[in-house]
Amino acid sequence: MERAGADMQEETVACIGAGVIGNAxxxxxxxxxxRVQVQDPDPAAAAALDAMAIRVAMVLxxxxxxxxxRLSFTDRLETALADAMFVQESAPESLELKRRLFLDIDRIxxxxxxxxxxxxxxxxSLFQPQCRHPERLLIGHPINPPYAIPLVEVVGSPATSxxxxxxxxxxxxxxxxxxxxxxxxxxxFLANRLQMAVAREALQMIARGEATVTQVDEALMHGIGPRTAAVGLFGGYALNIRDADPAAWLDHIAAFDFGEELVHRDPFPAWTPExxxxxxxxxxxxxxxxxxxxLRDRRDHMAVRIAALHEDRPAAADPHPAFAEDYSAARGKFRDAAQRAGAEVEAHRLPGxxxxxxxxxxxxxxxxxxxxADVVVLSLCGTHGAEGFNGSAAQVHWLTGHAGQALxxxxxxxxxxxxxxxxFAHMLRVNENNVDLNRNFIDFGAAPPANPVYAAIRDALPQRTGLDEALVGEWDAAVADANRVHGDWAVANALSCGQYIDPHGVEYGGDELQWSSRIVTGIVTRRCARARHVAYIDWxxxxxxxxxxxxxxxxxxxGGALHRRAGSWWGENVLDPATVDAQWASGTSQRRPHHHGVIMWGLRRALAPTTDLAGALIEFCCDPDAFIHSPEPDTRTxxxxxxxxxxxxxxGAAGQMAMRYLREAASPTRRSYQDAAMAAAMPVYRRAIDGAAAWAADxxxxxxxxLIQSDAD
Known part of the structure; x- marks a missing residue:
């Protein structure tokens, strides 16, 4: 018996066994x-699958x-495995049944x-010796219910690749x-052993009349449970000791024989029917x-909420009103806010x-x-794609708050x-040609800026692409090797400042001025043709x-006059290169890297000699404790x-996962972050506009x- 789902284009997963765990x-x-192909020899399991779908829909x-x-049910193993890219086996816990099943799965x-x-x-390892491809077999052990509890224990044997x-x-x-x-x-595995250790001690206390079932549950739910969910077992213990010193806690518990007196070591009392x-x-x-x-509802809904707290996810219905979920929504918010403010709006469609x-x-x-106007305040966003959510929100927030007000x-x-x-739409830093637009504004009629360290290390960097942690390790290992030869700063700078020899590599500046670069230059030079000065903000x-x-x-x-002019708006100190280097060192690398071909320089050259430009590229910052990419931020991103x-x-699901991750990496969806970002952005506009007025009056x-195109030594 088969019940086919809709014809979808997503990748297919096979779930073998339609019991409680398999259906979950x-x-x-x-x-x-x-898309999911569920296989079970019992056709009646299809009804249980549908009931599980209803429950999961409600919980999630x-x-x-x-x-x-997206669900299809079949009693034939061949049908379930036909298009699968991943198999999750959840058959009954019978050794012989599983041995036969793994043989069949391995064959098909x-x-x-x-x-x-x-x-x-x-x-x-009990099932691998009989299989032709033991390297692809492993354990993916969930904690029930898999749809609500995040943990899955993953382990192989020496034969697993x-x-x-x-x-x-x-x-x-x-x-x-x-x-x-x-x-x-x-x-x-790990979680079950920890759980069973607690259950064994609890049953000892209940059997001996030292506690009741209800008392045990209350102690866990309202005592150990919340603390452990927040910081884990050892995290919680460390915080009970002065200076959170693990060695001090170990000395303390060792003095009490590791809690020997707090655990029943005697055998269970006679386990009688009574x-x-x-x-x-x-x-x-x-x-x-x-x-x-x-109780089941409480378990599921509370588990999902606790998991969301671990990820610091805001309520979906409560973003800052200026922030959007995706590019199309951001564009709609911008155009609506601009039109309500009485702005002239124009649009340029990316071809192809x-x-x-x-x-x-x-x-x-x-x-x-x-x-x-003698002075034009110019505000750009989305130069680095997904970073545009922040700058777009700043533009929308200013337009919304200043609708109808005169400049x-x-x-x-x-x-x-x-x-x-x-x-912006694809959650990428680069454009449609893998070009970093903030490295694209160079003179392509002359030799591009050199990046000799990148040229020396490019072949040693991993060329493959993937989402696996092994690739992160490969990249970091290659960079570490390069650091030993060229030095940490030289390598970090080479991987950031821009390069013009490797179209598939990082920070590629292109071999010609890109469509976006031409459009932005055209907009700015046309609109600012009658201005003498531009006050520049690039988010x-x-x-x-x-x-x-x-x-x-x-x-x-x-430095110079234009640097001092911008400093008069936002403060000389914040624009001081030493300040910027110190901030960069606190958050990402030793100091700000050098750059080739940034937009600010390109627009200065395009506007000269009749119009000058002062201002800054302005980076929004976030709380390091809530930074999604820890511990290897730059590499994984x-x-x-x-x-x-x-x-x-x-x-596909993998693509959706990557896009969610990259969105958080560029513009966190936490309401606390969004509020703080907008509160910081509005004074930037106010001071730039006030400074522009003073510039015009001068x-x-x-x-x-x-007029330069690089600040490299």
Whole structure:
């Protein structure tokens, strides 16, 4: 018997076994965007699968129709495995049954498909010797229910390949799980052993009349449980000791023989039917209020909420009103706010490329103020794609708050929204050609700036793309090798300042001026043709030195009049290169890297000699304790961006996972971050506009200063 779901394009997962665990896995995978083939020899299991879909939809807040559309049920193993890219086995805990089943799965499933078992009882090494491809077999052990409890324990045997482990971990992350990789096979794995140690001691106390079932549950729910959920067992113990010193706690507990007197070491009391009935009666009384169904609801919903707290996720309905979920929504907010403010709005469609959902992509511009303004405040966002969420919100927030208000005499304001619409929509730093637009503004009629260290190390850097942690390690190892030869700063600078020899590499500046660069230059030179001065704001993100903090990068190598002009708006100290280097060192690297071909310099050259430009690239910053990319921020983000650019698999679950990660890496969705960012951004506009008014009143000619394309030594 088969019940086919809708014809979808997502990747397919096979769930073998439609018991409680198997169906819970299947409904979770479907809720996270995968097509799922569920196999069980009992056709009646299909009804239980549908009931599980209803429950998971309710708990996760997903439309049950979407889950049902991605689920298919079959009693044939061949059908379930036909198109699978991952197999989750959850058959009954029978050794002989599982041995036969793994033989069949190994024979039918393509050799590159990872096969994970949900078993609680058996190590994977029991099943590998009989299989042709033992390297792809491993344990993916959940804590029930898999759709609500994030943990999944991942472990192989010496015969399991590293690649299979990494692929399994990446897959589990794509459905919102927290994969815990164990170092070796151990009976019961980790979580079950810890749980059983607590259960054994609890039963000892209950059997001896020292506690009741209800008292044990209350002690766990209202005491140990919340603390452990927040910081873990050892995290909690360390915080009980002065200076949070683990050695002090170990000395303390060792003095008490590691709590020997607090644990029953004697055998259980005789386990008689009478004792069993007494404990069972207490247990039934515990379940009677609020009842098993209500208890299940409480478990599931509270577990999901606790998991969300671990990820610091805000309530979906409570973002800052200026922030958008995706590029299209951000564009809509910008255009609506600009039109309500009375701005002239223009749009330029990116030819030949669309967004992940086929939506058209645009650079939009909005102008407020007189056409002959002497000073134009120019605000850009989205130069580095997904970083545009922050700058877009700042533009929208200012436009919304200043609708109908007049600008000072002689001042206009020009907003350019989504300088890199492709990257903005696809959650990438680079544009449609893998070009970093803030390295693209060089003179392509001459030899490009050199980057000799990058040229020396490029072949040693991993060329493959992927989402696996092994690739992060490979990249970091290659960089560490390069550091030993060239020095840490030289390598960090080479990987950031821009390079023009490797179209597939990082920080590629291109071999010609890109479409976005030409459009932005055209908008700015046309709109500012009658102005003598431009006050420049280019929004970027995300250095982890604190929510609401900003870094002002002036790109003025020798100071001068334009540097002092911008300093008069925002403060000389914040634009001081020493200040910027110190902020950079606190958040990401030794000091700010050098740059080739930044937009600010390109626009200065395009506007000269009749119009000068002063201002800064301004980085939004975030709280390091809430920084999503820890502990390897730059590497993992770079690897995932490279994979997403190369594969464009935005609709699949892995692509959705990558896009969510990269969104948080560029613009956190925490309301606390968003509020702090907007509170910091509005004074930037106010001071720039006030400074522009003073500049206009000064009635001075343009002083373009040095026209450069690189600040490298």
């Amino acid at each position: 896995w299947a409904a979770l995978f479907a809720a996270r965007g995968y 807040g997903v439309a049950v129709g979407d889950i049902r559309a 499933a393509p050799a590159d498909v990872v096969v994970a078992s949900s078993t609680s009882d058996f190590p994977i 590293e690649a299979a482990i990494e692929r399994a971990c990446a897959f589990y992350r794509s459905v919102g799980k927290h994969p815990l990789r164990l170092d070796r096979e151990v009976t019961g 004792l069993r009935d007494r404990v069972a009666a207490e247990w039934r009384a515990r379940l009677a209020d609020p009842g098993a169904a209500a 490329h669309d967004g992940p959902g086929g939506e058209p992509l645009f650079i939009d511009a909005a102008w407020l103020g007189p056409e002959d 000072p005499k002689g001042v206009a304001i020009l907003f350019v929204h989504a300088v890199n619409p492709f990257g 970027h993100s995300l250095i982890p030195i604190g929510d609401g903090r900003l870094i002002f990068v002036g790109f003025d190598t020798g 770079t690897m995932w961006e490279r994979w997403l650019f190369a594969n464009r698999e935005h609709r 009635n001075v000619a343009a002083d373009c200063g040095a």
